[in-house]
Amino acid sequence: MRIATAAELREADRQAIDDLGIPGACLMQSAGEALARACAGAQRIAFLCGKGNNGGDGFAAARLLAVAGKEITVLLTTSEEEITGLAATHLAPLRASGVTVAPFSDAALAGHDLLVDCLLGTGTRGAPRGLVAEAIRAANASGIPLVACDLPSGVDADTGEVPGDAIRARATVTLSALKPGLLLYPGAELVGELTLAPIGLPILTPPTQELTTIGWVRATLPKRQQGRDANKGAFGTVLVVAGARGMAGAAVLTATAALRAGAGLVYLAVPESLVATVAALSAEVVVRPLPETPDGTHGGEGALETLLPLVARADAIALGPGLTAGAAVQDFVEALLTHTNLPLVIDADGLNCIAQRAALLSRLSGRERVLTPHPGELGRLLGLPTRAVQASRTEVVGRVAQNFGSVTLLKGARTLVASPAGQLYYNREGSVSLATAGSGDVLTGVIAALLAQGLTAENAARCGAYWHALAGESLPVGSLAGEIRDALPAARLRLESGDIGDL
Structure with missing residues (x-):
């Protein structure tokens, strides 16, 4: 619209x-x-x-x-x-x-x-x-x-x-x-x-600016249909690279949200000391340990070599939730990004790592990529205070998209999606129920699942934001991020058949 x-x-x-x-x-x-x-x-x-x-x-x-x-x-x-x-x-x-x-x-x-x-x-x-x-x-x-x-x-x-x-x-x-x-x-x-x-x-x-509508989302979302060859391998494999000591929850929310959003298989790569905790929290996710630093973060010796076989099996990558952003993690993120051409969504500490190495993404052209900052993270990408971001949301999200050659989703009241070509999309209004810790990790998982199912970065960001907002609208204030994640299937049913207004 x-x-x-x-x-x-x-x-x-x-x-x-x-x-x-x-x-x-x-x-x-x-x-x-x-x-x-x-x-x-x-x-x-x-x-x-x-x-x-x-x-x-x-x-x-x-x-x-x-x-x-x-x-x-x-x-x-x-x-x-x-x-x-x-x-x-x-x-x-x-x-x-x-x-x-x-x-x-x-x-x-x-x-x-x-x-x-x-x-x-x-x-x-x-x-x-x-x-x-x-x-x-x-x-x-x-x-x-x-x-x-x-x-x-x-x-x-x-x-x-x-x-x-x-x-x-x-x-x-x-x-x-x-x-x-x-x-x-x-x-x-x-x-x-x-x-x-x-x-x-x-x-x-x-x-140059449009409101994402229910009709467009219904027509664009990947269809999951029964058939002779319908199996988990046919609906996309997501690799989630996330987590650090004390930050297992972000990794689990992202991985399980990708499953709730229709990915057939999700691998979750975490620092090796987190494996028992993460496995206990997410029985449906395939958890893989990576060598860790003494601080319990990604980036230990041999971590990339251990990860690359999982990259080879994946259709899309979610990178960043709960990652932390120390020097070893920054090196790990840079090495991973230079060794894959897979579609990916980068969130949270993945963005904070990139903010320290701003030239990195400009060298990685020609791939489907979504950045999902909140205002503070976007401010770090541009060197701006959060208040300046909030005062000019439409302008700064477009600037990041063009500067980094990436579809950029700026979270907040009326989430915005900007493309490197200069298009700007407004999401549905959503709900203040989404303003809770871990909600962004859920969104990252949804977008990764849509990328793995074949959507372009622009369409995955738009559909993911809409779906996530609709799930939040169904919940009261005080709901937890896990409840937003668990509301995704019912929200999908509403997307497909419910009476949903655009304004």
């Missing part, structure tokens, strides 16, 4: 009107019709309108609702003389229909069932000022339900930033395409129930 920036929408408007001959007034009328449908359940409705096209959409909707017998008031945060262009085209018939059009005041809000925010549009930057800011504060304080046109006023359409006052909507009707600011926090908290309304605006440029 396409996500469009403010600049892309401006260009689409220009092309539609100037190149294709579609009247702008007709597009605004279509926007008004979509907004009116969302408001039809109320009787006494006040539209809060600014001077731009967002206000014009409100004028069109207000007139349609008045004709339908609703009691409509339009409250302006600007003088009528400042309303020009398409908005003025729709103000004139609104006036002629007898609707009350008046300057905004706090007192004018009283007695209405619904308020409609048509104050600011996608082109607005910075904090609202003057009467617009006053109207936002009054509307939020009124206790009257709010519907936002296109996006809540005060939310940056491209970043989701809220630099000042902003409408807190119960519902938002967004027009033509989703906007990044509707999906990115903190703006996403203000959107309420989100509806996408097509208005007949063709967007001719290829999309």
